Amino acid sequence: MGSKRVGNQSIVFQNPPFILAGYNIVGPKEGEGPLKASYDQIMNDTYNGEKSWEKTEAKMLETVLRGAADKAKVTVDSVEFILAGDLLNQIISSSFAARQLGIPFVGLYGACSTMALSTALGAMFIEGGFASQVLCAASSHHDTAERQYRMPTEQGNQRAMYAQWTVTGAGALLLADSGTGPRVTSATLGRVIDLGTTDTNNMGAAMAPAVADTILNHFQDLNREPDYYDLIVTGDLGTVGLQLLKEILKKSNLPMGKNLSDCGIMVFSPKQDTHAGGSGCGCSAVVLSGHILNQINSGELKKVLLIGSGSLHSPTSALQGETIPAIGHAVTIEMI
């Protein structure tokens, strides 16, 4: 077994990489939400001067990659890898953003779990001695996702009350092998779990069992109790999925306390009429790189477990009658 591997699925970093900076950008709706003070940039409209939403999303990712490097006071050229992904077919947002930066690029796909996956892998790159500075990022855009996964945006379809609203946002972290600040102390990479749900509007229900599996493995692998953490935050189950997660964990003898929350619930106010909350790779990316990182840096939080949750279906797989596979990837961030 690899020496840094602990239990079934977890890795404990012996020299936990530092998060030197986080940077994010969101759309106007997100910018009116409860976390508005934690965003570096809020776009005035969903195009932000680009000719298509897809071009906007790529530009958003480029903005946060450069922004995180700037905030960390490192030059983009000194960053050794970009690890990024998004929801679009062939992850074009990430590839087109990486094109602008000229840095070796690792393209990832984990649906809404991508920010946790990229952070975990970025930390592994540093811990493994393969890099001293990496950029980890993810993005989503409500309108690019809507017209790719669901219906033409012009149609203005009515959404199910249990559906989540894809966040327009991108977030990036700059991880480094030295410095000061919060550190990525462990990671638990998830398995693909599919309990047979088929309603692609109800991704919370599809993802909750996968997130539960990763959480259960995390606590078993590290021999910890939930109260070890100040915050255990999923990204993003929404209200329906979070309730299901609580029920699964209770039945599995790992009841959660008040320290359990969800990026999809945090990112919008109930008044914003998003139904079950936010979703999309960008949701946990902007909440992690902004609000959560700020709270760790200010001392309000010391130990955080983020479990990114991804629904791994495609429109094609759904049309072919496949059930929805899902995954949860977890990273712990601690001020030590």
Place this chain on the structure above:
Amino acid sequence: MGSKRVGNQSIVFQNPPFILAGYNIVGPKEGEGPLKASYDQIMNDTYNGEKSWEKTEAKMLETVLRGAADKAKVTVDSVEFILAGDLLNQIISSSFAARQLGIPFVGLYGACSTMALSTALGAMFIEGGFASQVLCAASSHHDTAERQYRMPTEQGNQRAMYAQWTVTGAGALLLADSGTGPRVTSATLGRVIDLGTTDTNNMGAAMAPAVADTILNHFQDLNREPDYYDLIVTGDLGTVGLQLLKEILKKSNLPMGKNLSDCGIMVFSPKQDTHAGGSGCGCSAVVLSGHILNQINSGELKKVLLIGSGSLHSPTSALQGETIPAIGHAVTIEMI
């Protein structure tokens, strides 16, 4: 700088991971090609008993993941990570295959460079001490790719003479921290390069500059000459792209000798009327996991450099008038 990092973009493994086994499966057309003796399974038709080509492709990936573990005489449960990707939207082939195995899964997207990317990352996982056994895999299916990227398969469109034919195939490698056999000795991860081509039928032209960039960086980083290798093989530029690559490298004062070849050219015979040769994640995956690995194991080859080449566009990006970004990821495999 990370201690294992060499030059701009390369990693030299201090304890090079072993390739314990490779396993592959191909479609009937590939099974009639020049490398037919190197395939573990040849399907009788493109469905292989499944109800859709997409389901077939997921099943193919599952088959090679299990096959590589079996051939290496390790149980699937003892494998710590699957690193895999494919061409389909949301990489459903990989996610659905990983669902069947219950192993932590890292989803990758590098288009046709995916096999090299997954092998590089798998080796990094082992070298970094994060795992002792990983499965690295990639797949493509001619018909799933054709109807997703180009035209309805029923239409029987005439193809450009410079177009490549997406291979129906999947390949997997089992990498381990101990054992015997060929070893992954270094990796050079690529940058996204885009010289402005827009013809998505001419992916060889789009990818050649990115592959050249990675090759130039590889030889500079490792301070090697091309004759260090018995085989330098791209995957997959086809006839058009390989010719362009030779020209670029010649102009860059790194002329290649007779040891340069391409998986897309090797996989089909000119008589098979595929025009510029093979392509798709599955192309380099089946050639690497079969023919090349066999030649290394038999002693015919001792030192191989594989440069996976990926065209990172999507149908949407092409329709929106974007040029084609591309990437090359390289791994070296040596019998040492």
